[in-house]
Amino acid sequence: MTNPTDNPVGTITAIATTTAIATVTAIATVTAIADIARDEARLAWQRYQALYALLQSRNQETSTSDDRRLLDSVTVLGAEIAAILAVGVNTGIRKVTLAIEANERLPKTARLLRDGLLSDRAFCSIVLQCSAVTDADLIAAIDAEIAQSLREHGAISTSIADDTARRYVAEYDADGLRDKRRANTPGVTVANDVDQSTLTIATSPEDIALIDKANRARALQVCAHDSRTLGKRRADAFVATQLGTEFDCDCGRPDCAAKASAEQVDAQFARIVVHVIADAATLRGTSDKAAYLDGFGPIDAHHAREIADRPGTLVRTLDLAGLADRTAQAADPYRPTAACATAVRGLHGTCAVAGCSRPAWSCDLDHVTEYNHDAPAAGGATCPCNLQPKCRLHHLLKTFADGWLDDQITDADGTVWTETTTPSGYTVRARARNHWLLPELGLIPCRHGEPTAPGASDPTDQPERSRTRTEAKQAYRMRLRAQRRYRLACTAAANARAASLASDGEPPF
Ligand SMILES: [Zn+2]
Ligand SMILES: [Zn+2]
Ligand SMILES: [Zn+2]
Known part of the structure; x- marks a missing residue:
């Protein structure tokens, strides 16, 4: 490095080098954190293998089948492991049971642990979703489907793992799920803690979704001066609804802006909607393809038909074939048509940022490449592509925080992929959560060109920021997206070549 005192230009060089080192350290550090998570998954796999081997050797030592004995081999081994790890016996038995699941019922899915692709927590969640499936052939088929789908998915959150298992159980064992649903005993339980009590209601996911939305809407009917947290307001609103008392803003101001009339409250509650996306064939009863309940996840075909038959349910047809010609509203091309918004929310299911499971209908719809209000044709299109x-937090991060870059890519097969690059430069890639639900959406032709000059994110949302700075940021993001896509195309081509040499079910990137 040049000595700054010898050469004035050297000062700049030194600063640039320092910045570059800082960036390299950050990416190395977050990569190490990601690697540790993969190692944890591998360790969980090793623990399951060791436990299973031990269990098998114990079973061989015991000559007779001991299924009916109180102290069977699972209990004895579970108690031993519990003592060794200083945990309760039930926790020890649970670890042994999971080892059996990983080796007997879900071996293909468990191999994702071995490969560092799935967290132990996500695996446990899959085990729970599959617990009611007893038929050996069915569980084998479901295991194979879950493993293949998740192996190709990219970043897998617990919620994605949950949804994937839920979907395949719904499709392979719809009758079993219906029987289980009918056998469920909805109820209300009360638990008393030291200084407060908890009330739990167990009922159908669609009723809970409706109650949750109604409660959330009521809790938001306060002015900006209300002193309570959202959680406290939700509890207060729920109690008031149950007791038939008023739920009011607590500001005590005579000019409180939250004084809504009874008609306004009624009008707001009439708009509380829970969305289900289902194939027309599923609703007709000619297909057992699963459907998707916003805020819950995949539901089986019987369940979708039961919801469609409920009084008050409105069934609307989503015309995907005609969508290409009307993705944006004619009067305001910044806004998607209702059909386009529904399709996009259905395809992603939740906030599109990896790991986030905020329901799609509680999210904003974000133009990935920014819309240009002054020259719409030059900006990011109002189109499913x-x-x-994006939930409010992730929308704010993208818009205002430095270093966040998002991208959305539709590959040649019509699969939609999302990418999030964090401020450290780490990129997380994942398939759109509900690609299985709307596989046609990515194949709809685009009626717009490539963006050449994306606009500001939304000038009204960022009053204190200078337009020049925002414009510079958008232009920079465009360059980064273009560079990333070029690198991805090269990697994809290299992978395709490698795959033709040795195909081993690797992810397509
Ligand atoms: Zn108020
Ligand atoms: Zn989010
Ligand atoms: Zn498009």
Whole structure:
């Protein structure tokens, strides 16, 4: 490095080098964190293998089948492991049971642990979703489907793992799920803690979704001066609804802006909607393809038909074939048509950022490449290829925080992929959560060109920021997206070549 005192230009060089080192350290550190998570998954796999081997050797030592004995081999081994790890006996038995699941019922899915692709927590969640499936052939088929789907998915959150298992159980064992649903005993339980009590209601996911939305809407009917947290307001609103008392803003101001009339409250509650996306064939009863309940996840075909038959349910047809010609509203091309918004929310299911499971209908729809209000044709299109749901936090991070870059890519097969690059430069890639539900959406032709000059994110949302700075940021993001896509195309081509040499079910990137 040049000595700054010898050469004035050297000062700049030194600063640039320092910045570059800082960036390299950050990416190395977050990569190490990601690697540790993969190692944890591998360790969980090793623990399951060791436990299973031990269990098998114990079973061989015991000559007779001991299924009916109180102290069977699972209990004895579970108690031993519990003592060794200083945990309760039930926890020890649970670890042994999971080892059996990983080796006998879900071996293909468990191999994702070995490969560092799935967290132990996500695996446990899959085990729970599959617990009611007893038929050996069915569980084998479901295991194979879950493993293949998740292996190709990219970043897998617990919620994605949950949804994937739920979907295949719904499709392979719809009758079993219906029987289980009918056998469920909805109820209300009360638990008393030291200084407060908890009330739990167990009922159908669609009723809970409706109650949750109604409660959330009521809790938001306060002015900006209300002193309570959202959680406290939700509890207060729920109690008031149950007791038939008023739920009011607590500001005590005579000019409180939250004084809504009874008609306004009624009008708001009439708009509380829970969305289900289902194939027309599923609703007709000619297909057992699963459907998707916003805020819950995949539901079986019987369940979708039961919801469609409920009084008050409105069934609307989503015309995907005609969508290409009307993705944006004619009067305001910044806004997607209702059909386009529904399709995009259905495809992603939740906020599109990896790991986030905020329901899509509670999210904003974001133009990935920014819309240009002054020259719409030059900006990011109002089209499914360029729209995705983002929760308020992730929308704010993208818009205002430095270093966040998002992208959405539709590959040659019509699969939609989302990418999030964090401020450290780490990129997380994942398939759109509900690609299985709307596989046609990515194949709809685009009626727009490539963006050449994306606009500001939304000038009204960021009053204190200078337009020049925002414009510079958008232009920079465009360059980064283009560079990333070029690198991805090269990697994909290299992978395709490698795959033709040795195909081993690797992810397509
Ligand atoms: Zn108020
Ligand atoms: Zn989010
Ligand atoms: Zn498009």
